[in-house]
Amino acid sequence: MKPVRVVSGRAVPLDRSDVDTDQIIPSDWLKRVERTGFGAGLFSDWRDGRDFVLNRPEHAGATVLVAGPNFGTGSSREHAVWALMDYGFEAVVSPRFGDIFRINCTKQGLLPVQVEPSLGRALIDAVIQDPSLELTIDVARGTIEAPGAGLSGTFPLDEFTRDRLLNGWDDIGLTLRHEKAISRYEQARPTWMPSAPARS
Amino acid sequence: MADRHTEPRALSEKVWERHVVSRTEGKPDLLFVDLHLVHEVTSPQAFDALRMAGRTVRHPELTVATADHNVPTTGLDRPVADPISAKQLEVLEANCASFGITCYPMGHSNQGIVHIIGPELGLSLPGMTVVCGDSHTSTHGAFGALAFGIGTSEVEHVLATQTLAQPRPATMAIEVDGALPAWVSAKDVVLAIIGKIGTGGGIGHVIEYRGSTIRSLSMEGRMTVCNMSIEAGARAGMIAPDDTTFAYIEGRPHAPSGARWEEALSDWRGLVTDEGATFDSTVRIDTSSLAPHVTWGTNPAQVVPIGGSVPHPDELVEPSAREAATRALEYMGLVPGTALRDVAVDTVFIGSCTNSRIEDLREAAQVLGGRQVREGLRALVVPGSHRVKAQAEAEGLDKVFIAAGFEWREPGCSMCLAMNPDKLSVGERCASTSNRNFEGRQGRGGRTHLVSPAVAAATAVAGHFATPDELP
Numbered sequence A: 001m002k003p004v005r006v007v008s009g010r011a012v013p014l015d016r017s018d019v020d021t022d023q024i025i026p027s028d029w030l031k032r033v034e035r036t037g038f039g040a041g042l043f044s045d046w047r048d049g050r051d052f053v054l055n056r057p058e059h060a061g062a063t064v065l066v067a068g069p070n071f072g073t074g075s076s077r078e079h080a081v082w083a084l085m086d087y088g089f090e091a092v093v094s095p096r097f098g099d100i101f102r103i104n105c106t107k108q109g110l111l112p113v114q115v116e117p118s119l120g121r122a123l124i125d126a127v128i129q130d131p132s133l134e135l136t137i138d139v140a141r142g143t144i145e146a147p148g149a150g151l152s153g154t155f156p157l158d159e160f161t162r163d164r165l166l167n168g169w170d171d172i173g174l175t176l177r178h179e180k181a182i183s184r185y186e187q188a189r190p191t192w193m194p195s196a197p198a199r200s
Numbered sequence B: 001m002a003d004r005h006t007e008p009r010a011l012s013e014k015v016w017e018r019h020v021v022s023r024t025e026g027k028p029d030l031l032f033v034d035l036h037l038v039h040e041v042t043s044p045q046a047f048d049a050l051r052m053a054g055r056t057v058r059h060p061e062l063t064v065a066t067a068d069h070n071v072p073t074t075g076l077d078r079p080v081a082d083p084i085s086a087k088q089l090e091v092l093e094a095n096c097a098s099f100g101i102t103c104y105p106m107g108h109s110n111q112g113i114v115h116i117i118g119p120e121l122g123l124s125l126p127g128m129t130v131v132c133g134d135s136h137t138s139t140h141g142a143f144g145a146l147a148f149g150i151g152t153s154e155v156e157h158v159l160a161t162q163t164l165a166q167p168r169p170a171t172m173a174i175e176v177d178g179a180l181p182a183w184v185s186a187k188d189v190v191l192a193i194i195g196k197i198g199t200g201g202g203i204g205h206v207i208e209y210r211g212s213t214i215r216s217l218s219m220e221g222r223m224t225v226c227n228m229s230i231e232a233g234a235r236a237g238m239i240a241p242d243d244t245t246f247a248y249i250e251g252r253p254h255a256p257s258g259a260r261w262e263e264a265l266s267d268w269r270g271l272v273t274d275e276g277a278t279f280d281s282t283v284r285i286d287t288s289s290l291a292p293h294v295t296w297g298t299n300p301a302q303v304v305p306i307g308g309s310v311p312h313p314d315e316l317v318e319p320s321a322r323e324a325a326t327r328a329l330e331y332m333g334l335v336p337g338t339a340l341r342d343v344a345v346d347t348v349f350i351g352s353c354t355n356s357r358i359e360d361l362r363e364a365a366q367v368l369g370g371r372q373v374r375e376g377l378r379a380l381v382v383p384g385s386h387r388v389k390a391q392a393e394a395e396g397l398d399k400v401f402i403a404a405g406f407e408w409r410e411p412g413c414s415m416c417l418a419m420n421p422d423k424l425s426v427g428e429r430c431a432s433t434s435n436r437n438f439e440g441r442q443g444r445g446g447r448t449h450l451v452s453p454a455v456a457a458a459t460a461v462a463g464h465f466a467t468p469d470e471l472p
């Protein structure tokens, strides 16, 4: 993962609640065995509608998606995160995220910016009104700011995730530092635990 | 800090604590994973990354794979027609072979939907941690396991380390009491719960389902309830194991036997929430007057009792719920005020990890015996696994379904998510026993209504939403 420190840029206002991962990347796209090229499938069922917000020229090149509550609920598909990032998003703002989606974001370096519902609402309205509005999200400080609209707020990020994002650390590498503890745990597992003998 | 082990603890906290490999203040706990289930859709990129980093699978013997999302449900003797699906299925087998992982490919007698085969093979047991790159991993919580869905990066992490770093979730008790009226099933209970707490109501929480109604459910019913925990946003759903659980497990292929069975049992009997333990939140549901439920919208919380009607969005208080309802009605092609019983369906799908176990098929067959599917209606049954299919055939259920006009298919996810040829077309309306009525979930433009197996069967006969007792 590349380090993520500050995201700044214009935003796309997705004024919908309960946007599940099936909408973010429909299942047709899940048959691929690669990790790249999912941007073309982002919101593909909605993008056919000419009015869909992602299709509006004034939002081209935006790096932040500002959505309604319960964003990324449903399926665990990390493809949703790959699609958002491949399309060019670096952060998603919502008052509430699906748990698995939120974790998937932090594994890939897509910032899940969870804001107070009132700020979420205000940001969507502000971006609708002024598509050129610049947002700045600072990982170290845990802040989101849109000075052009006089809006700002904070978002939660646990210390561990924040450090991982800031440094771009590899999760597996971090875990393997606990090799001794893992081995110790393995020795003490109950004998009734099932196992499916490995094939040679 | 108080000694955690002398304070009363909730079931989920007990299972969590016994899996902590390492704990550091301010960081997520590192948990050991007892069972990692794998399927073809969310694993290829994980295996690839593992290979690129030169890493191996730490515990291939704690990892079991099956093909389910993509597999066709007809013509298993022919090559898979869709080349991209075929490739994904091949890649799964090749990855499992090269990393030494047991894999049940299409056509294998142990193959089936990943959340059906774990329990039926005796792999998912009380007190374990179970993960899978699939959100409905919550199903396995029915055994008192801590089971949750993960993304592909985490799949890779588990393959490499057999652990996961997880922040501790909050706890939620859902107390379900009251007898279940006739033809009201576990599916209706969980739909009612989601209707009450909403799609985000369980976010960040592990739910423990408790109360007399839950205790009276079979393991199949408990799995249906835990399965849909994720539809309320919950990290996991759990039910404390009891004699019903132990009776289900005993004798299954991977279940412990002999002295190990006794050892396991004495351990499992302690897997209950301690007297006096507190939950971060509690929800109560009385089921004594519960009716079968039908969803009308595009998320599982948009649900009403079958005697109800399509709601008016303006009756909803929250602006975001109003907006969501308006959009849902437009997508679903429904007019507010329409009685659900007057809504005709084109297709009935009985299947998915929510409702494709033997008991579900028995219930549907009981409704269909001696009856006929409404003329022109498409109806399919997709058993959850080859084992379920074989059991159903041994009981003659296949004949009941076929005689009624249902198609009897091969196991897999099928029309639950439309990655194989079983899809709805634009505008096609379906009564489905699956778990997600999201836009396009069963095929682009398709309209899904979630129901129980009994209501699905009755609806197939009536041609519109109906309960079995309304059938002539």
Ligand code: SF4
Residues within 6 Å of the ligand: B068, B069, B113, B114, B115, B134, B136, B352, B353, B354, B412, B413, B416, B417, B434, B435
């Ligand atoms: S049956 Fe449906 S919900 Fe269950 S694992 Fe398959 S696709 Fe997912």
